[in-house]
Amino acid sequence: MTGTAGSGTDRASFAASGRVFWLLPLALLGLPLVIGSYVQYIVNLTLVYVLVGVGFNVVLGNLGQLAFANAAFFGIGAYATGTLMYHLKAPFPLALCAGALAGGLAGALVALPALRGIRAFYLAIMTLAFGELMRWIYINADAVTLGSMGMQVPRPTLFGYVLVTDVDKYYVFLAVVTLLVAATANLLRSRVGRAFTAIRDNELAAASIGIPTARYMVLAFAWSGVVVGTAGALYAALVRHVSPEAFNLLELILHFGIVMVGGLASLAGSILGAAVLTAAPEMFRDLPGYEELLIAILMVAVLLLMPKGLASLLARASPLFRQRYFRD
Amino acid sequence: MLAQLLVSGFAQGCLYALVALAMTVVYRATTVVNFGHGDLVMAGAFCVYVLVVLAGADFFLSAALAVVLLFALGWAIQAGLIRPILAGPHLSLAMMAIAVGYALRGGARVLWGREVLPFPKVFPQGIIKLGPVILSPSDLIVAGVVAATLAVLAFVFLATPVGKTAQAVFQSPRGAALVGIDVGAFHRTMWGIGAAMAALGGILIAPITLLYPDMAASTLIRGFAAMTLGGFGSLPGAVLGGLLLGVGELLVGAYVSTKLIDITAYLIIILVLLLRPSGLLGRPAVVRV
Amino acid sequence: MARFAIALAGAALAALAVAPAVAQDRTGVTDTTIKIGIPGPLTGPNASFGAAAYGIAAYYKWVNDQGGVHGRKIEAILADYACNEAKGVAVAKKLIHEDKVFLINGGICSGVALAMRPVIEESGVPWVVSTAVNQKITEPVAKNIFHGSQTSRDAGVNMGKFALSKPGARKIGLIGHTNEWAKGYLDPMRDQLKAAGVAPAIEVTMERGQTDATAQVLKLKEANLDFVGVALYEPELAIFLRDAHKYGLAAPKVGSMGADYVNTEKRLGAREPMEGFFQVFQYKDLTDGPGMKKARDMIVPNLPAGQQMTDFTFYGPGSAVAIVHVLNKIGRDLTREKFVAEMEKLKDFDTGIVAGKLSFSPEDHQGAHQLYVVGYDGGKLSVLEAWGKKAQ
Known part of the structure; x- marks a missing residue:
């Protein structure tokens, strides 16, 4: 568990490395100038899945809990946002906050059984059931959700300005994603993040040195829910159609793929994983029909050969990255 | 109507019980929950299809062969994919099971995803009337197979050393190895048995659901429900849970x-x-x- | 001053009226090719519906082999979205901005088509919907979007009419999935029944992936029905019919599109459960019947290797036939504006595949409405117009 402050690096260079984080979004500001409309959409979708991966990773990688409710958080965020925009014509920032909040509440709710001592496979199965139950609710609460046809979400508005093009959305998304990723990074580097790690590595030991494990567990799930719920909100604004089938078990497998292929407990890994798997249909364009098989094989290969995911490749290539963003 | 619902629910519950039993065997012996079990069920059914329809073999021979092939597949999955990461977290094991299942489904889709495959008709057609209650021969066959499987498993786990071995390996693989148990071989065998039982399930389910790559997707979570209801890791519990779920649904x-x-x-x-x-x-x- | 304002407004109006005629959009057309995008589910759980997309591509191949359209070959671009909405929007953007197709001909899975609608509508690229049945894809009218196949409303109305055409049919029950696809059939069927003063006696649901329909069948049986309306996908339809046969639910049944009659019988492996089951049918004739021979000869030899002919193979090429007809009519000087204008003028066009004839107008972009019913009549698989009445 090295890699954070105090591993021998001096403070100044560590602070400098922190600023490197902000270079990436800055560099990305110019991206729309060089890409077309279709690629812009894929990039926006990638940003959505970056949050999905980053949020999921908090529970999966950092807290080490086998929770399968991520597609549910994603859907709850999307539905909360879509419902407010569709029924109440809410402005996008408000609907976005509602999506994040709903995701966070769902996260806290899912943490409750964990407090009752339900762990590992039991938690997995229970959260799996929760996700499927949510899908049933989307279909049957049709007065609010419009049932299985889903909702046609109106164009998002930002302080009276309508976000029409994917480039408009891109800058909003980039800002939201950058903020949440930075916040997650800070959270994980803090005392709270270390508590998550302690719980993952040995819960009993963590409890015995006075870490209030229950409180941290709820916090981790809730934060994961906030991040993934926000991803759902962005999804609603991007695709502008929210329907139950978008949050099924296949979607969940994609979320797992992003985290595992990118690298467990690695923020940069989740970003990489999201980029790789969102672009997957492009990569497999010459092999139609093979996408599922190839993604599955990619997951098996990563699990067997590169348990730390693609992030470990980055770590090998860049000492700065390794020192700051990678733990082994 | 109530009598019919109870009987039909029982028959349906037998299928859930078979899925839950197979997952329980693997879990009891290896502490791993196979999240890809549904896809093994599908793989077993497709094996029979390939042997009967494409290779022209006899059904019963094909069924037996499919069970053996799936045993080998389960054995190989454990040996090649699970064992190397056994020391890792639960999470990796669950992910591996999901990924393997996803690969099987993706493979089936590449080969047969765009068409509907008729499963060979092997169960006698027609219906059996018992007073007001109507049964089909396949209901009886499914119930018979599940009862026989349970009897064999009960015998193996209760009356032979396998039960004690399983207990020892479950509680402490290292301790079991110390007293001379070949833990690796035991794990592989149990994965093989779990997969073979999946094939059995596939052969019984396929005439009902017919063949398509997602045919067993919904049985997995019902198998989980049966295991949970009956009590995780309990063989009679898996059966009881499956039956109750089948009846309860109806x-x-x-x-x-x-x-x-x-x-x-x-x-x-x-x-x-x-x-x-x-x-x-x-x-x-x-x-x- | 006022006169000046009026003149100015008049000039502005005239400019507006002229403007579209001036801006002629020839994207996707070269001297030798016309690019047409065919979006559909080629992978994923609904990949079997992708047969419609392959059918369209096969038809365009046939057109090219005949010399193409006014010297131009059709360059068909298949694009897969696996019935996933986010991917569907991506595919629409790819076809519009990346491949720069002249028009889009496809769309299978109504949810995805609904998600694609705003993207395509804004782009102005003509889209002839080939297969997705939800009427909201073309309602309200979007200038550049046309429905080349019957909508689920047509089918639902037809299901209601067929049930009512059986003399004395008053007690009618419904079974369907809870999804929008099933509602798309059962809602208009219910309306059709209500218009005739018949309220459904019972309605039950069956979720996707279920392997048993005992509870549903027993409930329907207890209601003592004259007819049952069924909106289930093929795997669940087979299970429902099997259990209906097993428990003796004797009332005749009429099913929606989206399942293949012959394949359902193949799944069941027996004729008996199919007796008394009828299904809305969107073609001129059975796909292996004499009325479809011409379509078979055009399409089947041009399917890619490994792609079998199913009923779904023809669920799309009908709209493609209409497109090629319109392209031929426009001539060498091809623009998107002309294509849309000519589509709106298409009247009583016989595609040789789709039942009935296609007619569009500026107010109505849903071209096909006629439907038949397929089922066993006197022991022989037949296409029917009404209960006991063969289609002409």
Whole structure:
């Protein structure tokens, strides 16, 4: 568990490395100038899945809990946002906050059984059931959700300005994603993040040195829910159609793929994983029909050969990255 | 109607029980829950299809061969994919099981995803009337196979050293190895048996659902519900849970609403784990912190 | 001053009226090719519906082999979205901005088509919907979007009419999935029944992936029905019919599109459960019947290797036939504006595949409405117009 402050690096260079984080979004500001409309959409979708991966990773990688409710958080965020925009014509920032909040509440709710001592496979199965139950609710609460046809979400508005093009959305998304990723990074580097790690590595030991494990567990799930719920909100604004089938078990497998292929407990890994798997249909364009098989094989290969995911490749290539963003 | 619902629910429950039994065997012996079990069920059914329809073999020979092939597949999955990461977290094991299942499904889709495959008709057609209750021959065959499987498993786990071995390996693989048990071989064999039972399930389910790559997707979560209800890790519990789920679904569907059939399994999982995590016949499922 | 304002407004109006005629959009057309995008589910759980997309591509191949359209070959671009909405929007953007197709001909899975609608509508690229049945894809009218196949409303109305055409049919029950696809059939069927003063006696649901329909069948049986309306996908339809046969639910049944009659019988492996089951049918004739021979000869030899002919193979090429007809009519000087204008003028066009004839107008972009019913009549698989009445 090295890699954070105090591993021998001096403070100044560590602070400098922190600023490197902000270079990436800055560099990305110019991206729309060089890409077309279709690629812009894929990039926006990638940003959505970056949050999905980053949020999921908090529970999966950092807290080490086998929770399968991520597609549910994603859907709850999307539905909360879509419902407010569709029924109440809410402005996008408000609907976005509602999506994040709903995701966070769902996260806290899912943490409750964990407090009752339900762990590992039991938690997995229970959260799996929760996700499927949510899908049933989307279909049957049709007065609010419009049932299985889903909702046609109106164009998002930002302080009276309508976000029409994917480039408009891109800058909003980039800002939201950058903020949440930075916040997650800070959270994980803090005392709270270390508590998550302690719980993952040995819960009993963590409890015995006075870490209030229950409180941290709820916090981790809730934060994961906030991040993934926000991803759902962005999804609603991007695709502008929210329907139950978008949050099924296949979607969940994609979320797992992003985290595992990118690298467990690695923020940069989740970003990489999201980029790789969102672009997957492009990569497999010459092999139609093979996408599922190839993604599955990619997951098996990563699990067997590169348990730390693609992030470990980055770590090998860049000492700065390794020192700051990678733990082994 | 009630008598019919109970009998039909029992028959349907037998299929859930078979899925739950197979997952319980693997779990009891290796502490791993196979999240890809549904896809092994599918793989078993496709094996039979290939042997009967494409290679022209006899059905019973094909079925036996499919069970053997799936045993080999389960064995190979453990040896090649699970064993190397066995020391890793639960999470990786669950992910590996999901990924393997996803690969099987993706492979089936590449080969047969765009067409409908008729499964060979092997069960006698027609119906059997017992008073007001109607049964099909396949109901009886499914119930018979599940009963026989349970009897064999009960014998193996209770009357032979396998039960004790499983207990020892489950509690402490290292301790078991110290007293001379070949833990690796035991794990591989149990994965093989679990997969072979999946093939059995596939052969029984396929004439009902017919063949398509997602045919067993919904049986997985019902298998989980059966395991949870009966008590995780308990063989008789898996059967009891499966039967209760089968009957419960039909009763809910007939007397409350058909909309609730699909979520009976999810509600059972959530309620049982919240209220009585040990299920009906199992040991406590919670950790104390 | 006022006169000046009026003149100015008049000039502005005239400019507006002229403007579209001036801006002629020839994207996707070269001297030798016309690019047409065919979006559909080629992978994923609904990949079997992708047969419609392959059918369209096969038809365009046939057109090219005949010399193409006014010297131009059709360059068909298949694009897969696996019935996933986010991917569907991506595919629409790819076809519009990346491949720069002249028009889009496809769309299978109504949810995805609904998600694609705003993207395509804004782009102005003509889209002839080939297969997705939800009427909201073309309602309200979007200038550049046309429905080349019957909508689920047509089918639902037809299901209601067929049930009512059986003399004395008053007690009618419904079974369907809870999804929008099933509602798309059962809602208009219910309306059709209500218009005739018949309220459904009972309605039950069956979720996707269920392997048993005992509860549903027993409830329907207890209601003592004269007819049952069924909106289930093929795997669940087979299970429902099997259990209906097993428990003796004797009332005749009429099913929606989206399942293949012959394949359902193949799944069941027996004729008996199919007796008394009828299904809405969107073609001129059975796909292996004499009325479809011409379509078979055009399409089947041009399917890619490994792609079998199913009923779904023809669920799309009908709209493609209409497109090629319109392209031929426009001539060498091809623009998107002309294509849309000519589509709106298409009247009583016989595609040789789709039942009935296609007619569009500026107010109505849903071209096909006629439907038949397929089922066993006197022991022989037949296409029917009404209960006991063969289609002409």
